[in-house]
Each structure stands twice: as structure tokens, then as C-alpha cells.
Amino acid sequence: MSNFFANNNIKDLRNKKVLLRLDLNVPLLGKTIANDYKLKSVLPTLRWLFSLNCSVIIVTHLGEPSVGFKEINRYSVAPLAQWLSKKLSKNIVVAPTNWKKLSKQATLLKAKQCLMLENIRCFKGELDNDDEFAKKLASLAEVYINDAFAVSHRANASVNAITKYIKSFAGPLLEKEIINLNKAKKPKKPLVLIMGGAKITTKLPLLKKLAPLASAVLIGGAVANTILAARGFNVGRSLVDTKALSEAKNIFKQKIILPIDVVVGGQKPIVKKVELVKDQDIILDIGPKTIALFNKEIKKAKTIFWNGPLGAFEDKRFAVATRKIAQEVSRASQRGAYSVIGGGETVSAAGKRSFSFVSTGGGASLSYLGGEKLPGLKRIVTL
Numbered sequence: 001m002s003n004f005f006a007n008n009n010i011k012d013l014r015n016k017k018v019l020l021r022l023d024l025n026v027p028l029l030g031k032t033i034a035n036d037y038k039l040k041s042v043l044p045t046l047r048w049l050f051s052l053n054c055s056v057i058i059v060t061h062l063g064e065p066s067v068g069f070k071e072i073n074r075y076s077v078a079p080l081a082q083w084l085s086k087k088l089s090k091n092i093v094v095a096p097t098n099w100k101k102l103s104k105q106a107t108l109l110k111a112k113q114c115l116m117l118e119n120i121r122c123f124k125g126e127l128d129n130d131d132e133f134a135k136k137l138a139s140l141a142e143v144y145i146n147d148a149f150a151v152s153h154r155a156n157a158s159v160n161a162i163t164k165y166i167k168s169f170a171g172p173l174l175e176k177e178i179i180n181l182n183k184a185k186k187p188k189k190p191l192v193l194i195m196g197g198a199k200i201t202t203k204l205p206l207l208k209k210l211a212p213l214a215s216a217v218l219i220g221g222a223v224a225n226t227i228l229a230a231r232g233f234n235v236g237r238s239l240v241d242t243k244a245l246s247e248a249k250n251i252f253k254q255k256i257i258l259p260i261d262v263v264v265g266g267q268k269p270i271v272k273k274v275e276l277v278k279d280q281d282i283i284l285d286i287g288p289k290t291i292a293l294f295n296k297e298i299k300k301a302k303t304i305f306w307n308g309p310l311g312a313f314e315d316k317r318f319a320v321a322t323r324k325i326a327q328e329v330s331r332a333s334q335r336g337a338y339s340v341i342g343g344g345e346t347v348s349a350a351g352k353r354s355f356s357f358v359s360t361g362g363g364a365s366l367s368y369l370g371g372e373k374l375p376g377l378k379r380i381v382t383l
Contacts, residue, residue: 147171152376197308
């Protein structure tokens, strides 16, 4: 991947108008960007395209707005354009939402200029993977590049249908994701999986694919609550993925390591053995004995894949386990283990530590490692 920008079909891009699908779905506090990791990751791609004298039309979504532009004050991409403008010393303009005006502005775009479409999920046809909308998008440019691995598991018009109507390529970020995730697909053993977050249903394909190869599957977060509840433990009022209870009951019993102690909420957080959780308790983190148990497995690992925080990390009182596990995974990486952490929440929760690879994809990385065919990888060519 290090030589991507040198070894490619430059003739297909030089002086071209490029429609660039990115994933800039970052957390905002009002209009302020709370985590700029995804934005930083696309800067090399943009600089490379400008070096080829390309004009660039950026397409991204932000949050989950309803279709139409009634909520655009809340979900506008303007803060993203401002951030990129500052970093690139370039005026990146947000296009009008009116399609005729948008199309005209795209037509007038000159070499090394950059236009950003307003939140793509506000446009009718995007989420439906509509062919007519995809044709309209394709008409804006000469070449399409998908550099948004994190949404490549979505059958959306700007990710999938568009590739029927325009010459389409995989971008450097997307390729980097695939190359690094393939290492996790064929791991050096022992392999340790760390699973947290809210829903087990999104993680089941990956568990079924990789758990047989793993020496241990370490479970925290609401995923652990769900499996504990399925196996007859009282989890009180904790978050549980009720749709997955039946499947969670017997999944990989010989591989999974569940919490033996937990931190329950209240005015003052309390550590309890898992069998002592009461009806009114809410489990918000894994406890110190479980952290020690998990760290013991991580120390043995040669490959580590981690998706999902292990507690309600947004509250510092319940971020202890995620922080300590991140420290241990980072140490393992420095010792030579290959570590992949994936998903926006996991990246935010883990903080600024060193890992072998930090994936921009949450659901996409789970889908890819689980063996699913990603809609965003159809009909695109490697540069």
C-alpha cells in the first residue's frame, strides 16, 4: 500500500473531474468536530488528486438525517468543508441542494478546485440505491473513486449503483483497508477477538467466521449482557439485544470468555460478581477481575481484532475497562502482535495509542471479515 500513489493508472485520472466518495461521518458537538480521525485520513488522497490536476467533487454523508433538507442545519457538511479547506489551504465550497444549480456549479469546476455535495443521505434515491439518482451523480464527473470503505457494506446509490454508469476505481484508503483486514482473515495464531458495543446481531457473521480460528473471544459491552441474559444470568435493567437472545445462548461456548465481574451504575459505581447483579442494576462496564482475565489472553496473542467498546465509555467512570484493554493491546502491538481495531466508537474509546492498523470501518469491517460480499466493492477497479 505504501506505493499506491506511485503505481497506478495515472492516465485514467490526470486532468479529470473526479467524483470522490468519502466517509466523513464524524461526531459533532454542535458545529464543532469532536473527532477528526476520518478527516485526517483522507488528506493524502485529496492532495494526490490535486497533484494530478484533477478537480474533485466530494460526496459524503453525516449522521442519519431524514430524506430532504428540513434538518440540514443540524446535518450540513459545512463544518467538514471548513475543516478540509483549512488543512488543504483551499476553498472547498458546499454545493447548492437544488440539482440544476449543483450541476451547473460542477460543470464550471476547474482543475485543482474542490466542491462538496451537501449531505448525500438527504437526497432522494441515495438510500434506495436508485438507478436514476445514481445516473445523475455519475453525470457530474468523468471518473468515480470509492475511498469510503466504512460505507461499502451499504447498497446506496453513491456507493453501489453509481458504478454502473461511470468508470469506477478503488481509492487508496479502501485498498489499505482490504489489505490490512486480509491479514486478520488469515491470522497468525494465537488469534484473540475482542467484541463489545451494543448489538451482537451485527457481529454474528464475524464470530461465526473467525471464532473457530481464535484461541479466545473476549466479550464486553451490551454484547456480553445479551449472552449472559441468554444463559440465565440476571442482568437487571442493562442494555440487551433482545433479537439475538436465542442465537446467543449456545454460540461458541468453548471459545467465549464472558465477564466474571461487572461495574453497575448508580450514584457511585459498584463492582459486583456477575452472579450477584440485581433486578434494578444496570451493567455499564466490565470489572477489574475480568480486565485481568482479558489481559492474560491478549498477552499470548499474535493477532488481535477488536470491535466495540467494553463499557459506556462516554462516561469516564465506565471507560476504565476500554482504556486498560486498549493499553494492553497497544503493548502487544509493540511486542510484534498484529492488531486491528475497527469502528468509530472503538477508535474514539481507545484513544491515541499505537495499533498495527486502525480501520475506518465498523460494520463494513465486520461484514468483510465475516465473508459477506460488499456492495461498494462491485464493479470497481484497482488503480
